[in-house]
Structures are given as C-alpha cells and as structure tokens.
Amino acid sequence: MDAQPRWLDPEQKAAWDSFIRMQEKLIGRLSRRVQADSGMSAADYIVLVSLTERGNGRMRFLDLAKLVEWEKSRMSHQVTRMAKRGLVAREECPDDGRGAFIVATPAGYRAIEEAAPLHVEHVRHLFIDALTTNQLRTLGRISQRVLDHMEKQPD
Amino acid sequence: MDAQPRWLDPEQKAAWDSFIRMQEKLIGRLSRRVQADSGMSAADYIVLVSLTERGNGRMRFLDLAKLVEWEKSRMSHQVTRMAKRGLVAREECPDDGRGAFIVATPAGYRAIEEAAPLHVEHVRHLFIDALTTNQLRTLGRISQRVLDHMEKQPD
DNA sequence: GTTCGGTAGATGAGCTCTCAACGATTTCGT
DNA sequence: ACGAAATCGTTGAGAGCTCATCTACCGAAC
Numbered sequence: 001m002d003a004q005p006r007w008l009d010p011e012q013k014a015a016w017d018s019f020i021r022m023q024e025k026l027i028g029r030l031s032r033r034v035q036a037d038s039g040m041s042a043a044d045y046i047v048l049v050s051l052t053e054r055g056n057g058r059m060r061f062l063d064l065a066k067l068v069e070w071e072k073s074r075m076s077h078q079v080t081r082m083a084k085r086g087l088v089a090r091e092e093c094p095d096d097g098r099g100a101f102i103v104a105t106p107a108g109y110r111a112i113e114e115a116a117p118l119h120v121e122h123v124r125h126l127f128i129d130a131l132t133t134n135q136l137r138t139l140g141r142i143s144q145r146v147l148d149h150m151e152k153q154p155d
Numbered sequence: 156m157d158a159q160p161r162w163l164d165p166e167q168k169a170a171w172d173s174f175i176r177m178q179e180k181l182i183g184r185l186s187r188r189v190q191a192d193s194g195m196s197a198a199d200y201i202v203l204v205s206l207t208e209r210g211n212g213r214m215r216f217l218d219l220a221k222l223v224e225w226e227k228s229r230m231s232h233q234v235t236r237m238a239k240r241g242l243v244a245r246e247e248c249p250d251d252g253r254g255a256f257i258v259a260t261p262a263g264y265r266a267i268e269e270a271a272p273l274h275v276e277h278v279r280h281l282f283i284d285a286l287t288t289n290q291l292r293t294l295g296r297i298s299q300r301v302l303d304h305m306e307k308q309p310d
Numbered sequence: 311g312t313t314c315g316g317t318a319g320a321t322g323a324g325c326t327c328t329c330a331a332c333g334a335t336t337t338c339g340t
Numbered sequence: 341a342c343g344a345a346a347t348c349g350t351t352g353a354g355a356g357c358t359c360a361t362c363t364a365c366c367g368a369a370c
Contacts, residue, residue: 016295018295026305093348135300142286142293153281198357228321231321251365253366313368322361
C-alpha cells in the first residue's frame with residue numbers, strides 16, 4: 001500500500017533546496033569561467049588534471065573513466081574530441097589487444113598548466129572564501145559521508 | 156607578476172574534491188533514477204515542480220526561467236520539448252504581445268504527481284539518510300552561505 | 311507618430327551526454 | 341584446445357545545452 005509518501009519536513013526541504021541551488025549555481029559559474037579563460041570545458045579540465053596528476057600523463061582508458069566516474073561511452077567521446085584538438089592521444093596497449101592508453105600531449109600539459117592557477121582562483125572566489133576554515137572542514141566531512149553512504153548502495 | 160598561484164592547502168583541496176565528487180555522484184544518480192522511474196529528465200521534473208508549486212500551474216515564461224535560474228534559451232528549448240510531449244502548453248499573454256504563459260497540462264500534473272513521491276524517496280535514500288539532523292541543518296546553512304556569497308558577485 | 315533602445319521569447323548550429331548495440335580480444339570452464 | 345562469457349573500448353542516434361542571432365513588441369523621447 002504505502003499510499004502516503006513521506007514528504008520532507010520543512011527544514012529538510014529547505015536544506016535540500018539550498019544545497020541543490022548552491023551546487024547548480026556554483027558548478028555553472030565555475031565551468032563558464034574555466035571555459036571563458038582557457039577555452040576548455042570543465043570536462044576537458046578534469047580529464048587533463050586526472051591524467052597528469054594521478055597517472056603521470058598516461059593512463060588506461062577505463063582506469064581514467066573510473067577515476068572520474070564517467071561512463072565509458074562518455075569518456076570515449078570526450079577523448080575523441082580532445083584528441084581532435086591535440087590535447088591527448090590514444091596509444092595501443094601491448095599487454096592487452098583490446099586496451100588503449102590515453103596520453104596527455106605536450107599541448108595538453110601546456111593547457112592544463114595554464115588553466116590550473118585560474119581555476120584555483122575561481123574556486124577560491126566562488127567557494128572557499130565564502131566559508132570559514134571550520135565550515136569548509138565540516139562541508140568536506142559531510143560530503144565524504146554522503147559519498148560513503150552512496151558507495152554502499154548499488155547503482 | 157604574481158607568478159606563484161596560491162594553491163589550496165591539502166585540507167582545502169580534500170574538502171573541495173569531496174564536495175565535487177559527492178555532488179556529481181549524487182546528481183548523476185538522482186537524475187538517472189528519476190528518468191528511470193518516470194521517464195522524465197531532471198529538467199522536466201524541476202520545470203513541472205516549479206510551475207505547479209509556485210505558479211499554480213501557470214507562469215510567465217521569463218519568471219519561470221528566473222525561478223530555476225536558467226537562460227531563456229535553455230528554457231525555450233525545454234518548453235518546446237515538453238510541449239511536444241504534452242506536459243506543458245504555451246499560451247498567449249493578453250497584456251503583453253511579446254509574452255507567453257507556460258501552463259502545466261493535465262498530463263503534466265499527472266506526471267509530476269506520479270513522480271514526486273518517488274523523487275522524495277530517492278532524495279532520502281541517497282542524501283538525507285546519510286546525515287544526522289544536525290549535519291543536514293549545517294549543510295543547509297553552509298549552502299545558503301555560499302549562495303549568498305555568490306549573489307554578491309557579478310556573473 | 312516616428313524613431314530608438316530595451317525586453318520577450320524563438321531559433322539554428324554546434325557541441326556534449328546517454329543509451330543501446332556492436333566488434334574485438336581475453337579468460338575461464340571443461 | 342575449444343566454445344561461452346566477460347572485458348575493453350567504439351559507434352550512432354537522439355536528446356539536451358550554449359551561444360549568437362533574430363523577430364516582434366513595448367515604452368519613452370522627440
């Protein structure tokens with residue numbers, strides 16, 4: 001049966017709404033700014049950061065996809081586009097005939113090194129500066145907690 | 156000059172990363188679930204909610220766009236698609252020859268009334284249930300603070 | 311009443327994402 | 341060794357978003 005949905009109480013709803021609005025506005029602004037000052041999309045940016053920071057410029061396709069938590073299809077299209085613009089390249093994997101490496105090109109390194117400082121500044125201005133040290137720490141903990149909670153669920 | 160970017164310290168970076176990952180994963184899952192169990196995208200959902208909850212099923216085009224903080228172009232395309240599927244309709248505005256009303260159709264009402272309880276359940280399972288009452292309250296306050304901070308900036 | 315700037319909204323091109331299907335290889339069971 | 345199943349990654353179609361541009365209308369100034 002369960003005909004009565006358990007609606008959120010007003011405080012829960014207010015918190016959820018604030019969170020959603022904040023998050024949308026923040027992400028929206030940040031990606032518009034990154035796009036504006038580096039010509040890269042937020043997706044380009046995160047791919048290059050992951051590749052250079054965590055993989056030393058070279059990573060297996062699916063590892064990269066898992067790292068940023070994208071579907072492989074999305075990553076594949078993204079890599080195709082970035083390869084077309086010369087930011088990354090595909091390389092064959094000797095160990096596994098199906099596999100591929102994604103490699104950051106010199107142009108890719110240049111792009112990310114140029115974009116990163118501006119990106120950090122935007123993160124500061126939009127987000128970090130709005131909060132006290134304690135609030136930021138708290139938000140980090142809460143985020144991690146939601147993340148852990150989701151890990152336990154399928155999907 | 157300013158050749159040295161002010162990088163985030165490790166704690167700030169960790170908090171930012173957690174927040175970003177959490178937010179992406181959460182939004183991703185939620186919209187996939189809404190899509191899966193109602194056939195509506197998150198965008199459809201929020202448009203219908205805004206329209207029915209705040210406008211009594213009928214709102215001026217730009218008011219709706221402002222309410223959800225979308226560009227008018229996005230809203231226009233969205234309304235076109237939703238109109239094609241019969242969820243909303245456009246109506247002329249007698250007072251202003253340029254203007255238009257967006258109206259939720261009966262099918263739109265049915266769709267939102269069917270989707271809303273499921274939506275709430277997903278929000279609970281993914282998010283609310285992960286946090287204590289206090290944490291949720293805190294997150295709400297922090298979100299509002301970031302929001303207020305952004306309001307003060309252009310863009 | 312005409313002209314001029316501003317506002318309401320639509321539209322088209324191009325890029326990005328999702329979903330489902332596919333080809334190619336590897337791995338596993340027997 | 342051989343067929344089945346799983347894994348790696350690509351592709352195409354269709355939906356969605358952004359940006360620039362466009363038309364139609366309003367309101368005020370002259």
